[in-house]
Amino acid sequence: MEDQKMLANYVPVYVMLPLGIVSSDNVLTDKEGLRKQLLKLKTAGIDGVMSDVWWGIVEAKGPKQYDWSAYRSMAELVKECGLKLQAIMSFHQCGGNVGDVVFIPIPKWVLDIGESDPDIFYTNRAGNRNKEYLTLGVDHLNIFQGRTAVQVYGDFMKSFREAMADLIEDGAIVDIEVGLGAAGELRYPSYPQDQGWIFPGIGEFQCYDKYLKAAFKDAATKVGHPEWAVPDNAGEYNDTPEATEFFGPNGTYLTEKGKFFLTWYSNKLLTHGDDILDEANKAFLGCKVKLAAKVSGIHWWYKSDSHAAELTAGYYNLYDRDGYRPIARMLSRHDGAILNFTCLEMRDTEQAAEAKSAPQELVQQVLSGGWRENIEVAGENALPRYDSYAYNQILLNARPNGVTEKGKPKMHGVTYLRASDDLFEEENFELFEIFVKKMHADQEYCSDPGKYGQELRPLQRSKPKIPVDELLDATKPLQPFPWDEETDMKVDG
Numbered sequence: 001m002e003d004q005k006m007l008a009n010y011v012p013v014y015v016m017l018p019l020g021i022v023s024s025d026n027v028l029t030d031k032e033g034l035r036k037q038l039l040k041l042k043t044a045g046i047d048g049v050m051s052d053v054w055w056g057i058v059e060a061k062g063p064k065q066y067d068w069s070a071y072r073s074m075a076e077l078v079k080e081c082g083l084k085l086q087a088i089m090s091f092h093q094c095g096g097n098v099g100d101v102v103f104i105p106i107p108k109w110v111l112d113i114g115e116s117d118p119d120i121f122y123t124n125r126a127g128n129r130n131k132e133y134l135t136l137g138v139d140h141l142n143i144f145q146g147r148t149a150v151q152v153y154g155d156f157m158k159s160f161r162e163a164m165a166d167l168i169e170d171g172a173i174v175d176i177e178v179g180l181g182a183a184g185e186l187r188y189p190s191y192p193q194d195q196g197w198i199f200p201g202i203g204e205f206q207c208y209d210k211y212l213k214a215a216f217k218d219a220a221t222k223v224g225h226p227e228w229a230v231p232d233n234a235g236e237y238n239d240t241p242e243a244t245e246f247f248g249p250n251g252t253y254l255t256e257k258g259k260f261f262l263t264w265y266s267n268k269l270l271t272h273g274d275d276i277l278d279e280a281n282k283a284f285l286g287c288k289v290k291l292a293a294k295v296s297g298i299h300w301w302y303k304s305d306s307h308a309a310e311l312t313a314g315y316y317n318l319y320d321r322d323g324y325r326p327i328a329r330m331l332s333r334h335d336g337a338i339l340n341f342t343c344l345e346m347r348d349t350e351q352a353a354e355a356k357s358a359p360q361e362l363v364q365q366v367l368s369g370g371w372r373e374n375i376e377v378a379g380e381n382a383l384p385r386y387d388s389y390a391y392n393q394i395l396l397n398a399r400p401n402g403v404t405e406k407g408k409p410k411m412h413g414v415t416y417l418r419a420s421d422d423l424f425e426e427e428n429f430e431l432f433e434i435f436v437k438k439m440h441a442d443q444e445y446c447s448d449p450g451k452y453g454q455e456l457r458p459l460q461r462s463k464p465k466i467p468v469d470e471l472l473d474a475t476k477p478l479q480p481f482p483w484d485e486e487t488d489m490k491v492d493g
Contacts (some may be wrong), residue, residue, distance in 0.1 A: 008407025048084030137211030154279030200355035201238035297343030325369035
């Protein structure tokens with residue numbers, strides 16, 4: 001009985017594989033090296049691994065010309081090593097974000113369309129284009145050789161399902177994380193390093209391509225304000241909130257015009273995520289997989305009145321308005337979809353005071369919002385860490401009230417960032433093994449997810465679209481769930 005009680009508290013652990021295991025010319029680069037890594041990770045008792053599946057590699061040769069061979073070899077190897085795979089549908093470019101060590105652009109045939117129509121990319125006020133991900137302004141425009149962006153993503157996922165059908169059927173591929181923006185996250189690319197952004201800059205709104213500008217003009221005209229335009233006073237990437245008219249004290253963000261813009265900007269993001277997840281649901285219908293969407297942990301300026309860095313990224317979150325629960329509510333219509341959140345390892349005390357950063361409160365807010373909307377939440381660390389201080393914080397967030405009779409609340413899973421030479425150093429790996437054991441509530445690796453309440457069942461069709469008013473009803477702020485001061489499953493005793 002005791003074991004069953006403890007198994008209810010089991011949180012599976014996945015490890016993110018290196019970014020470039022499949023080269024940009026679509027070759028599994030070092031199969032034997034990867035096998036060694038996977039077998040070593042298996043000795044730590046992990047449940048599986050996560051890997052990007054890059055759009056820019058698979059559909060490189062032309063529209064609907066998919067080549068899955070390298071990813072197929074990788075997935076077969078993961079299965080052979082007795083591990084499960086979480087696959088990320090990576091519709092963004094690799095390169096230009098924190099930790100990006102390789103460069104994989106989006107497909108050339110898409111970039112070629114951008115040569116004659118640069119407005120297919122997110123654009124800031126100065127007119128700088130971001131080629132990392134297509135603007136959501138083209139989601140439903142038939143400009144990709146006869147397809148819309150959403151159809152292109154949907155076709156890619158259907159093709160993945162067909163190419164990997166047996167591995168999905170065998171239970172080797174268990175999660176499909178759907179890339180919804182920059183770095184695979186449901187957000188605008190508001191803080192691009194390759195355009196000069198440096199932490200803790202507030203970032204910039206990314207709605208100055210002709211498609212989004214026209215969409216805003218249209219929305220403003222409908223409410224009787226044809227004179228309203230997208231902001232021209234929100235500063236630049238590395239500003240502080242006070243340095244701008246938009247985010248400063250009594251700033252534009254508090255006016256009728258500002259609120260209308262922020263609602264429109266964040267709703268566009270919600271709809272974008274919803275539409276692509278609907279395609280994912282159709283693509284994997286009947287498969288025993290979970291769908292997931294990743295939300296970015298923008299913890300800087302969280303303690304400032306305007307939450308400027310969250311706002312520019314599309315999370316309209318203020319002390320009197322929850323910007324994350326509407327995302328959780330949107331996810332709740334897609335059968336069993338998971339909200340995957342980041343920065344689980346961070347503590348407020350580790351952050352520079354001038355950034356007004358609060359990762360702990362942010363994690364509590366987002367996870368609580370997910371649980372309130374009755375969806376599963378998962379998470380990962382934002383930066384590589386190998387110390388007990390970080391592991392204990394992840395353990396606390398995975399089970400905020402420690403080991404309990406019913407095993408709730410607990411996260412659906414945690415993905416550790418990432419497999420590297422540093423992780424495999426003897427001392428680091430020993431501590432990592434203890435961390436995995438503690439995530440498993442001191443139980444041995446369990447191959448049957450049903451035993452800890454996560455049995456996979458065939459994906460059912462998404463429920464009808466939730467009306468916007470109902471989604472916005474979830475902006476009402478609620479107190480987060482109570483969190484213990486520290487975990488009862490420390491890696492250092």
